[in-house]
Amino acid sequence: QVHLQESGPGLVTPSDTLSLTCTVSGYSISNGYYWGWIRQPPGKGLEWIGTVYHSGATYYNPSLKGRVTVSVDTSKNQFSLRLTSVTAADTAVYYCARVYNSGWTGDFQHWGQGTLVTVSS
Amino acid sequence: QSALTQPPSASGSPGQSVTISCTGTSSDVGAFNYVAWYQQHPGKAPKFMMYEVSKRPSGVPDRFSGSKSGNTASLTVSGLQAEDEADYYCSSYAGGNNWVFGGGTKLTVL
Numbered sequence: 202q203v204h205l206q207e208s209g210p211g212l213v214t215p216s217d218t219l220s221l222t223c224t225v226s227g228y229s230i231s232n233g234y235y236w237g238w239i240r241q242p243p244g245k246g247l248e249w250i251g252t253v254y255h256s257g258a259t260y261y262n263p264s265l266k267g268r269v270t271v272s273v274d275t276s277k278n279q280f281s282l283r284l285t286s287v288t289a290a291d292t293a294v295y296y297c298a299r300v301y302n303s304g305w306t307g308d309f310q311h312w313g314q315g316t317l318v319t320v321s322s
Numbered sequence: 323q324s325a326l327t328q329p330p331s332a333s334g335s336p337g338q339s340v341t342i343s344c345t346g347t348s349s350d351v352g353a354f355n356y357v358a359w360y361q362q363h364p365g366k367a368p369k370f371m372m373y374e375v376s377k378r379p380s381g382v383p384d385r386f387s388g389s390k391s392g393n394t395a396s397l398t399v400s401g402l403q404a405e406d407e408a409d410y411y412c413s414s415y416a417g418g419n420n421w422v423f424g425g426g427t428k429l430t431v432l
Binding site: 239245246247248249260262263296301305306307308309310312313314315 | 325356358360367368369370373374379411413415418419420421422423424425426
C-alpha cells in the first residue's frame with residue numbers, strides 16, 4: 202500500500218520560498234505514475250498546484266506558473282514542491298498525492314495527511 | 323481557469339438520497355468525461371470517490387453514483403448514512419494538462 206508523507210517548514214516569511222518534500226513508501230516512484238501537489242487554504246476548497254512524472258516531466262496550474270516548481274528524486278523516492286515569492290494567500294494545507302492509474306490523469310487516489318504552511322512575518 | 327461551481331451546502335435525512343451538482347463550462351466539464359469526486363471529513367485528507375464521471379474506485383459503496391449532463395456533473399448519494407456527512411469536491415480536466423476543482427459542498431445528514 203502506497204504511503205505519502207509531507208515534510209517541510211510550517212512557517213514561511215512573506216516574499217520567501219516555500220519548500221516541501223513528499224516521501225513515498227510502499228511504492229517506487231521510478232516505476233511510474235504521476236505525483237502531484239494540491240493545497241487547501243483554511244476553510245476553503247482544493248486547488249491543484251502541479252504534477253510530476255517519474256521521468257521528470259511537469260505540469261503546472263497556470264495561475265501559479267512562474268512561481269512553482271515540482272521535481273522528483275527517484276533515488277530518495279521523494280518529490281518536492283517549491284513556491285517562490287509567497288504571500289499570505291499561499292497559507293494553506295499542502296497535500297502530496299498519487300494518481301489512481303498509470304496514465305496521465307489528475308485524479309488523485311492516494312493522499313498524504315497534509316501539512317499546514319503559514320505565510321507570516 | 324475558474325473553479326467549478328458547487329452549492330455550498332446540501333442535506334438529507336438518513337436513508338434518503340441527495341444529489342450534489344458541479345457546474346463548469348464547455349471547456350472543462352462539458353468537454354471531457356474526466357470528472358472526479360472527493361469526500362473530505364474534517365481534518366482529514368480527501369478520499370477519492372469517483373472518476374471518469376461515474377466509475378467508482380474499489381471500496382467505494384455503490385450508494386455513490388455519478389453522472390453528467392452538458393456542463394454539469396452530479397454526485398448522488400443514496401441511502402444516506404451518518405458517515406456520509408462530509409465536504410464533497412468535484413474536479414475536472416480543463417484541457418492543456420490542467421485540472422480544476424470545485425469550491426466544495428458541505429453535506430449534512432439531518
